[in-house]
Amino acid sequence: MTVRFGLVALLLLLSACRHHDRQSALAGEIDRTAPLVVHLEKRIAAPPATVWHLLTDIQAWPNWQPDIHAVEIRSPPRLGARFDWTVDAGEIHSRIVLVSPEQRFAWTGRLFWFRAIHVWTLRPTSDGGTLVSCDESLSGLLLGWFMNRADLSETDAHWLAALDTAATRQATAGSHL
Numbered sequence: 001m002t003v004r005f006g007l008v009a010l011l012l013l014l015s016a017c018r019h020h021d022r023q024s025a026l027a028g029e030i031d032r033t034a035p036l037v038v039h040l041e042k043r044i045a046a047p048p049a050t051v052w053h054l055l056t057d058i059q060a061w062p063n064w065q066p067d068i069h070a071v072e073i074r075s076p077p078r079l080g081a082r083f084d085w086t087v088d089a090g091e092i093h094s095r096i097v098l099v100s101p102e103q104r105f106a107w108t109g110r111l112f113w114f115r116a117i118h119v120w121t122l123r124p125t126s127d128g129g130t131l132v133s134c135d136e137s138l139s140g141l142l143l144g145w146f147m148n149r150a151d152l153s154e155t156d157a158h159w160l161a162a163l164d165t166a167a168t169r170q171a172t173a174g175s176h177l
Contacts, residue, residue, distance in 0.1 A: 028100075028104050028106055028119055028121075029117075029119065029135075030119055030135045030136060031137040034137035034139040035138070036136075036137065036138040036139070036147065037136070037149075038134075038153045039133065039134070040133070040156050040157060041131060041132065041133045041134070042131075042134075042161075043129055043130070044130045044131075044163065044167050045167075045168050045171060046129060046130060046167035046170060047128055047130060048102040048103075048122045048124050049102055051130045051163065051167045054163060054166050054170070055120055056077045059071055061085065063166075064162055064163070064166035065163075066162065067158055067159075067162075068085055068086070068087055069087065070086040071085040077096060080095065080096065082094065082095050083096075089111060092109045092110065092111045093109065093111075095108050098119070102122055103121065104119065104120065104121050105122075106119040112140070113142075114139070114146075116136060116137065117136065117137045118134075118135075119133075119135045119136070120132065120135075132160065132163065132164075134156050134160055136156055
């Protein structure tokens with residue numbers, strides 16, 4: 001009886017965590033109480049429209065983000081769309097939870113028993129570029145055995161660097177046309 005009660009309690013707790021994750025993400029927020037939380041910013045010399053296109057063209061992520069090996073999305077990238085993507089650690093199952101064109105884009109993700117919320121915020125700069133904020137929270141059972149804050153920060157820094165390279169390349173190519 002005690003084991004069954006413990007299992008039911010654990011399942012209810014996990015369900016409540018998923019609901020909390022979804023509610024946070026819908027509001028454009030990460031889970032600030034998660035064991036791993038990262039906030040990074042980078043100024044990119046490309047307009048928000050260029051950066052937005054790269055972030056929301058999920059199927060093309062592997063073309064500019066070398067850490068992503070494959071993506072499968074079964075519908076246009078819109079609110080509620082589900083997509084799966086493969087990185088070295090495995091396949092991540094995600095859902096788009098916030099779309100505010102050229103301003104905010106967020107998804108939740110699940111890899112094994114880990115849950116992530118990833119929120120991107122774009123702000124135009126006075127010189128025609130974009131200030132990109134990348135916020136991510138990661139939680140899950142035994143997370144500390146597999147990843148720490150430095151690992152997550154490095155992963156998100158790679159995202160920003162790849163996004164910067166791709167967006168700057170597109171912006172520069174567009175200015176020569």
